[in-house]
Amino acid sequence: MGEVRNGSREERFKKVREAPETPKHSSQPKIQKVPFMLRNPKTIQKFYEPRAVALGPFHHGNPRCELAEDFKLMLTKRFLKDTSQTVEALHQKVEEKIKELKDCYTEEATQRYDEETLAWMLFLDGCATLQFIQSFVDEKLEELSIKRDQIAFAQQDLFLLENQVPYQVLELLMNSSNKCGELKSSIETYVQANIGAPRKKQSKKPEQREPNVAITMEKEPAHLEKEPAHLLDLLRTRMLGTKKIPDNQDKDPPKNPDKRPKDHSVQSFRNVQELDAAGIHVTRSNSNYLGDISFVSHCFAGFLSLPAISVDDSTGPKFMNLIAYEMCHDFQNDFAVTSYISFLDALIDHADDVKKLRSADVLYNLLGSDKEVAKLFNKIGTDLVPNTDIYHDVKAEIEEHYKTKWKTWMSQFCHDHFSSPWTFLAFVGVLAALGLTGIQTWFAVYSPPSPCDVVCQNLKMRWKLK
Structure with missing residues (x-):
């Protein structure tokens, strides 16, 4: 037992000595599950799980998305019409890259599937995704009898973390199509449509200091x-x-530190x-x-x-x-x-x-x-x-x-006082009344005598003399 313990201690020490200095990361982040701290049981289905279409290995075979599997086949068939290759030839291109594509996912995602199954999954999901996006942009999804609610749910499903297809798959399929440029443009249009918010109307404004x-x-x-x-x-x-x-912003820090905004920690x-x-x-x-x-x-x-x-x-x-x-x-x-x-x-x-x-x-x-x-x-x-x-x-x-x-x-x-036209007019009215009262008082006290006042004063003096 003593030898086993010593061996165990040596293994532990060896792990520490051989541990990397910093974490090793791939050039691209792997497609993975939502981090544990966000996986609240009350919100996980609503925010993280697909409701219409399952893409990739994480939710493959989800009963809720079974209807979409038939639509995937129809969309793939339409996509193939714009390529100069057969389904077998295009699938083979994905299959040849399967080891590289498999590495786009964490091991947890792909360990249940062999390479042949995974290659078919990514081929079908990639073709269907590209055709769905192009048909959505061209407003032709109704030709496939896809209902509006399914389209709306599918739009959301395409942007779920656990429901992603590697962009390498999409790039490979687009480059094999006769409409590569059109497909890439459709993706840009589709993404912009999901950002939302109408564009701001440009209007000329007076110059002001840089915010x-x-x-x-x-x-x-x-x-x-x-x-x-x-x-x-x-x-x-x-x-x-x-x-x-x-x-107007220099790369160097400002020479006058007093011009910086004060730091408020609270x-x-x-x-x-x-x-x-x-x-x-x-x-x-x-x-x-x-x-x-x-x-x-x-x-x-x-x-x-x-x-x-x-x-x-x-x-x-x-x-x-x-x-x-x-x-x-x-x-x-x-x-x-x-x-x-x-x-x-x-x-x-x-x-x-x-x-x-x-x-x-x-x-x-x-x-x-x-x-x-x-x-x-x-x-x-x-x-x-x-x-x-x-x-x-x-x-x-x-x-x-x-x-x-x-x-x-x-x-x-x-x-x-100025939140509405009525309060503003009332304020102006009060100011006008005070101004007129002040003017009237000033004239009453400081105004010089008029010619009429002089004549009246002389008449009064003569009347007294008589």
Whole structure:
């Protein structure tokens, strides 16, 4: 027994000595299950499990998605019409890459399937996905007698973390099609359609000082883009755009550190209503990129610019899966989506907060009541760990404005007296009445005697002499 113990101790010591200095990560994050800390039994089916179509190995054979298997065959047949190859030849291309494609998943996902079964699964799911997207963009899904509710559920299912097909599969199939360019364009159009929010109408505004921008985004040129891991990864990239340094921002730190916003470790403001009471108004950003959040202060008023967002039944699953993707241990990222949801959750507590965001054209409520929208963001914003660096300066400037008492008093005064045309007219009327009274008093005291007054005075004197 002593030898066994000694051997066991040596094995343990050996494991420590041979442990890597840092975790080893692949070039692309593997498709995996939703992290354990997010797998709440009450929400897992609603947010993370497919309701119409199962793609990839995790939910393959799910009874709820059995109807979609027939549609997969029909969509694949249509996809093959636009290729110059037979089903056997195209399937063989996937089969030849199966070891590489298998490595796109965690071992947990593929251990139940042999390579032949997995190759057929990815071939069928890849062809069906591409044809579904193109038919959706071209509005031809009704030709396959696919009902509207199934289309809506399938749209959500394509962006679930556990329901992803490697983008390498889609790329391989697109390159084998006669409509490669059209298919890639359809994917871009489809992803943009799932980002939502109408575009802002451009209008000329007077020049103002550059706001403190958290992250200004712009789309990166296609030839510089890295191939996405899957459709959910592409959706995240399009939502965030690429980071752009403002033209007036130097790469070096500012020479005058006093110009930086003060660091407030505690956030005292709670929601949009409190900000509005302090004279901070919400406006719509110039773009719909999630990072396009900025704050600018003018005199006693502040303006917080937010990107527009549409909220519907797909918003919850979409953001929860993006958050789950950012939490995957092998995905090195800046938690930008998580930070955006945390920021928005800090602004929304009640239905009235949602109402103010709607009034500012920042939020489009397609879900139902404003109360339901508030509940949704409070739910998906629970227990998140954001990147505190992303909105640090914006939050600090808001806090500095919020805690400046004279700005708050002036804003409250303007809110009380100028919030409607009637209160404004009443205020102007009071000022006019006071002004006229003052003028009348001044003339009564300081006005010089008129010629009539002189004549009357002389007549009175003569009458007395007589």
